[in-house]
Amino acid sequence: MEVTNKIVIITGAGSGIGKATAIHFAKYGATVVVSDINLESAQKVVDEIATNKGKAFAIKANVAKFEDVENLINTTVEKFGSLDVIVNNAGIGPNLLKTHESLLKDWDRVIAVNQTGVFYCMKVALQQFLKQGYGNIVNIASLAGLKASPSNISYSASKFAVVGMTKSAAMEYATKNIRVNAVCPGYTESALLDQLLNAKPEMDAVLKSVIPMKRYGKTSEIAEAVVWLASDSTKFITGQTITLDGGTSL
Numbered sequence: 001m002e003v004t005n006k007i008v009i010i011t012g013a014g015s016g017i018g019k020a021t022a023i024h025f026a027k028y029g030a031t032v033v034v035s036d037i038n039l040e041s042a043q044k045v046v047d048e049i050a051t052n053k054g055k056a057f058a059i060k061a062n063v064a065k066f067e068d069v070e071n072l073i074n075t076t077v078e079k080f081g082s083l084d085v086i087v088n089n090a091g092i093g094p095n096l097l098k099t100h101e102s103l104l105k106d107w108d109r110v111i112a113v114n115q116t117g118v119f120y121c122m123k124v125a126l127q128q129f130l131k132q133g134y135g136n137i138v139n140i141a142s143l144a145g146l147k148a149s150p151s152n153i154s155y156s157a158s159k160f161a162v163v164g165m166t167k168s169a170a171m172e173y174a175t176k177n178i179r180v181n182a183v184c185p186g187y188t189e190s191a192l193l194d195q196l197l198n199a200k201p202e203m204d205a206v207l208k209s210v211i212p213m214k215r216y217g218k219t220s221e222i223a224e225a226v227v228w229l230a231s232d233s234t235k236f237i238t239g240q241t242i243t244l245d246g247g248t249s250l
């Protein structure tokens with residue numbers, strides 16, 4: 001996959017899908033800006049990449065804060081001269097309450113990170129992409145952005161929004177050499193899934209029963225698709241959602 005020497009920002013890359021994606025990009029020769037709200041975990045990923053002779057750099061950013069997002073993208077461009085790809089991955093999980101029981105603060109928190117955070121990153125990255133005449137956005141949405149997701153209203157709303165922003169922006173910038181796509185993972189082994197299974201252990205059997213492959217996804221499997229969408233192998237793909245769910249959506 002051709003991503004050699006591309007400058008790539010990944011948000012929420014200290015853990016899970018973001019971490020695996022950072023490691024994959026570095027393996028394929030990209031220079032990776034590993035960003036997370038938790039600088040310590042981002043730095044650990046950078047150290048792991050460096051041990052394997054990859055190129056990576058950590059920047060702390062809370063995607064729900066516009067000034068952090070501006071700092072993340074401006075610092076990257078100052079340091080490396082351009083930005084080829086941004087992977088908008090940072091996201092937080094469901095609260096498992098029915099809609100009428102939902103807490104307003106949970107709604108605000110999830111929307112701020114999963115939806116507004118993606119908008120902030122797209123807005124600032126697109127300004128840079130227009131200046132340089134090219135760019136590539138890969139948003140991490142979810143199966144919950146395509147299908148119903150009960151007891152999950154804020155997460156569901158945020159992920160449908162990510163799919164909508166992906167498609168709308170793809171049309172806006174299609175003639176500008178800027179592509180915008182999304183991946184929609186199903187249940188994938190990560191801290192986010194652990195959080196759900198720790199709260200409701202009985203869900204393990206229930207979830208596996210609805211996955212035709214009878215297993216959860218691996219973060220590396222999601223990462224492969226992200227790198228592919230960001231690579232020069234997919235130059236005619238824009239505005240698409242790629243679902244990686246072991247067949248769950250069937």
Ligand SMILES: NC(=O)c1ccc[n+]([C@@H]2O[C@H](COP(=O)([O-])OP(=O)(O)OC[C@H]3O[C@@H](n4cnc5c(N)ncnc54)[C@H](O)[C@@H]3O)[C@@H](O)[C@H]2O)c1
Binds near residue numbers: 014091117186188189
């Ligand atoms: N794991 C799954 O089953 C699954 C399924 C579908 C979609 N997703 C999506 O994949 C993405 C990654 O999730 P994951 O499963 O790897 O979870 P994870 O909890 O392992 O990783 C999320 C990372 O995001 C960081 N983060 C949280 N809030 C942040 C903020 N405000 N700013 C910057 N970073 C922040 C965390 O510190 C963490 O490192 C999320 O957008 C999630 O919604 C996950």
